[in-house]
Amino acid sequence: MEQLYFTEEHKMLRDMVREFAQNEVKPLAQELDEKGEFPHESVKKMSELGLMGIPWEEKYGGTGMDTLALVIAIEELGKVCPSTGATMMAHTSLGTAPIAMFGTEEQKEKYLPALASGEKIGAFGLTEPNAGSDAGNTQTRAVLKDDEYIVNGEKAFCTNAGEASVIIFTAVMEENGEEKGISAFVIDADTEGMSLNPPEKKMGWCGSDTRSIFFKDMHIPKSAVLGNPSKGFKQ
Incomplete structure (x- = not known):
């Protein structure tokens, strides 16, 4: 089944996010949930890895990958910390996608670079x-x-x-x-x-x-x- 849908790029992304999630996100997950604290540290590192703008065009600061790539990343994060996965999911698919899909060029230039880079949520x-x-x-x-x-x-x-x-x-x-x-x-x-x-x-x-x-x-x-x-x- 994997061969039908996953490209080599998808597999590389999955492996990278899985390693990051296990090593960087999982150790913080329980404490964040118990204290109700936003995963600032993880979001900063996710931004550095380009995970906050996976499906958006490179000219706006995204990585230019597809929706499946976004789903792969959310799944790997959600396995170890649902809060972190939900944060990235809502940021990308709800807080950024409408601008990328329906915004004017002026709106895209104003908002997308900072959103795709994770500078802004x-x-x-x-x-x-x-x-x-x-x-x-x-x-x-x-x-x-x-x-x-x-x-x-x-x-x-x-x-x-x-x-x-x-x-x-x-x-x-x-x-x-x-x-x-x-x-x-x-x-x-x-x-x-x-x-x-x-x-x-x-x-x-x-x-x-x-x-x-x-x-x-x-x-x-x-x-x-x-x-x-x-x-x-x-x-």
Whole structure:
């Protein structure tokens, strides 16, 4: 079966990540989980190994590999520390992928190099207190006023939120009193009007940062819209 799907590059990556996970990540896993501490040391080393930008183009600082390569790396990390595997998974597939897939060239140039290198961590806010499995029931609103959107709402169980420098979130776009559908937006985590709850107390994956995000009259430019306006729920 391995011969059908794995290239030599995949095998080399697997062996490298497996060795790293066993030697560098596993010894820290139990203590991180018991103390609920984010795996800063492991993430730094993963960044140095190029693991934080596996599927992204080299021109944006990624390694230019495929999705299978990303899955291989997450699996090897998750074997020894689910929190570390989840951190990289959420950063790459949730906090970076929407920019790589749907962002404008300006957004890609602004965000991808730092995300792909691991210099910055990404997070994605979708779930809400009243919109979990039914994400189409999003309550967060982004109301257009003049040349900017004013955002109010809340996101729950957002992985990496407390460590992220870049946050993607969804909200119902409203223009001239009319709802235009759910859109995606990308912002810097220090944007005024955004705040965070303390980390959630969980039964497992305690080293993975999970929090609620609050938006209170947060003003963001039109350029923060990610992808096709009103199609953020489908992208």
